[in-house]
Amino acid sequence: MKKSIIIVTFVLISISLFADFSFFPENPADLAQRDYSQITIPGVSYELSLNNTFLRFDDLNLFQKGRRLSESEKNLLTNEDITVFGNFNTSLVNFGHKNWNFSIKTLASCDIEVLEKMYTRFVFNGNESDVHYTGDNGEGSEALVFLKTSFDYAYPKPLNLGMIPGVFPSESNNGFLSGLRDLPIYVGANINLNYSLEYAGIVESEQHFGTLMDSTYYDIYTRFMNTDAESSGKLSPSLGFGLKIPFYSGNFHFNIDDIFLQLQYKDLEGWIYAKSATDSLHWLQPYNETIEHVNIENDTIRTKSRTVKINPSFTIGAEYQFFNKLDLMMRYTNDQFSYNNGFYTAAGIKLGGFPFQFGLGYRENVFFQIKTGLNFKKFEWMIGTTSYYGFFRYARGFGIQSAIRIKY
């Protein structure tokens, strides 16, 4: 019983709802057929995902006091680098009327290499002598936060390929061509103003160490930068556009966003930490300083700017409703700020005001998603949870989404 309560609590932890139940929430062309206005309650709409490449949820059971690890368990714990990925976004403002929408979001992303497997192997298996160990633990890890203000607009009427002169013949006996020519295409676009808020990153990280016959040594070098009170951001525009092509009881979607997006963080604080020691092992030599130390800590560095080039995100997919009840969806997404990337397919069903969606995705590994909530004519409340790399206890990460939307 206790377990069940905890599970439910965990799932409902955000007590907030999914902003849009749409399978393609970021496609501006989706607004073309919207016939209502909507406002999302700010501050309570967010999406969070947190993953690691190391531990499954179930693996936490290994970390019990007094539990002796078996060799296989040690192998398990030393098989992967420990990298933590996370995304978080929350909607501050989100409202729109029919075919346009305005939103302000805060997006955060982190990609942190916590520990290379080389180090976990040290901890669990010990080290080998006569080996030069080289690592770059943490290099490239970064976390950033920026503010995205978007204005989305969709042309309310469908376009078709026949409008493009010279592409299709105006008259054709070919039904396929005629159908293709007349295929409605809803288009939309969005313009974004992005403002860089916070940044932290490990620019360089090197570790060299080993115990060899002629010396035992370590050499650590880390260069880090981050924004502080003296840092500032920069406005950076980006664009996006989308297509929605309805066909029968389904839709084909394509959208691309964050074109030209570059986040520039100015006047960052930086520091260097370097430490090395070499023991030349000449302990028989009296008064001989066999250990050479170097210790440098310099936290006075300022970096003029750090520019993070964001790759455009795009989604392509389709959804179709069968038997007026069952929605099947599949898409491919590449979005730097979402962990639900890669191939994803889901099935959705609505039981009265209770929609349910079950999804299965694959991006380097599988992930499972469950969404539910309340979907009424004027009110939507959505929650969802995602298990990455496995299902719940077997997951290495989780995601939660929530939002409340009022339609009018």
Place this chain on the structure above:
Amino acid sequence: MLKRILLFISILIVVGCSIPDFQNMGIPTWNTTFNLYILNDTYQAADFAEEDSSLVAYGDTLGLYETATDTGDIEFSSDPSSNNEFMEIGEIYIDNPDPTTTNIPLSQVDPNLVNGPIPAPGIAPFIMPEIVKDDVEPFGEFQEISFISGQVIISLTNNTAIWFGDVNAGHPLVVHILDMNDVEILAQSFSEDIPPDNTQTISESIDMAGQTMVNEIKISITGGSRGTDGQAATIDVDATLDIEVEVIDLVADHAIAQLPVQTVVDSVIVVLDEAITIFRGDIAEGNYTITLDIENSIDMDIEATLHISRLILGGETEYFSEIISIPRSGGPGQVTVQTEVFDISNSVLGEAPDYDSPLETIKLLVDATMVDSGDEYREIDFDDAFNVDIEVSSLEFGYVKGILDPKVQDPISGSTTLGIEYPHIIGTFNIVSFSTITFDFFTPIPTEMELEFTSFNADDESVQLIDINNNSNPILDIPSGSSEIVLTSDEYNINELISILPDSIYYTIYPIVGDSTEIFYYEEGDQIETEIAIESLLDFEADCWIIPKAQDGSPDVQKVNTQQFEEKFIDAFVDGNIILHYNNELGIQAGINILISQTSPEGFEELVNPDSTIYTIITVDDLMYPTSNEQDSIIVNVSREDLDFFVEDSVFIIPKLKLFSEPGSPVSGSISMQGELSLEIEVSNDLAE
């Protein structure tokens, strides 16, 4: 259908949402092994040598080398010597005085005679009465003379008409010289008659040796006369018989006279200190003198020239020559005393220019000239003398070429400290190498040296260096100049001296300079210089335990603060190995026991056979002695029980080294070691807390 699907999914969710026990979450337990190289080094035997230590490196071989330098002053001098000599005036030479004359008129011979001619036979021979003339002019040059030799010549000139003397009749003329008391001084009988009329002067010489003559005399004549010897004659009663008395060739042994210059040449010989035979001696700067004490009993002023051959005063080029004036005594029985002191510092004794002849005496030649007395009458005797007492002070020399009889010098004492920090040794430890003590001497004078050489260690043990053959102190004969003498362990107990592991070596050298044979050359300031070098290759015979000492002589105990070494660390320790790869070419075998205790030992005794209830002993097997290019390994295992003491706030660690060595392999070469620590620990939540 849909409901079944939903139910299945719900069950799946419940099953999938298995929650870990967060209350018991923590660090699990596992064993892990860490490997660490802790040592890779080569220790050369030569590395034991330190700059300020007596341990030195001979190439790659360890040895002992300690030196000491010392000097000793050389002091010798000639003893004072003296002599005296009475320089008698001896024969007194007096100038020939002017003759004195008198005449006897004929009228005194025969008062009955008158002037006029007397025919033949004239006057008949007769005996004259004694006629004394007391109007003789005294001799001016003397008052009294006692003759050693000399003559009185009486010359008669007969101006009268008669013969004086009648030898044929047995009545020669006799001339008598009398003193004023009518004591006859001499009488001379003329052997021939004195003819008249001044036809001939007859002289008779009288040898005065042994006679005494005074200056005031009377002259008398006795004897016969031939008369006119049967001849006619003209009588002049005023005609005289002239008598001249002359003294010649006066050499007296007593005189009261106007003395002419007299000379005395004599010498005083001072025998120098027989202990030193000087060929050349440059007398040092100082108070060095020749003192003459002269007592003059001659009543004549003396100008004496002093010559000392083979003495050249400083700054001069000729032998010593000085003139001194000695005043007259003032009269018989009186003496004048005079002292002359000659400073002979910086003088040179010896026969210039080559100084190849030994100088055993100083001869003072006195060439004395007695100043004539002028018109004064001085009384002097043959044995009147001036006494010259010569004293040569003790002499020290700035330079000597000579031969010296053995002369004891002040001992030369010193010590040297061996800068070696010795450990405490339990068992057998003896130096067996070829050891030497080398003496580099410099001495200007051949020297015999007796050596007292004693080593002392911290336990107040001592060993004295002796000649193994006769169990006595070494005695060395050192020729003049530089020489090197090497004492070896084959003949002397040098190894025994070193084997007690001395802190210091005290030495006393008893020098005796001079060998009565060899000519030496000495300059002021020359010293006996000694440089002593003790040398030994560290070849030892050992079967012992060695425990390092602290500064105060107690065991060198390392106190390790183990407050941070909690029991959980010991519990986490599973096993530890130190793998030691080594190549030992030192020439010795060594092992080590590491003693760990909660208390500090009070002395070395309890470390000989440590109580296992008090000490944890970590034993390292003997390091064998491999051949070159081969390497061996040993493994030292440390168990958890060995670390029990580390739970306390501190532990005491004492290393105890096992040493084994056989003769014939001095400590040389090197030992190279690579050590790798393999540590298995049990990681758990308790360890992390």
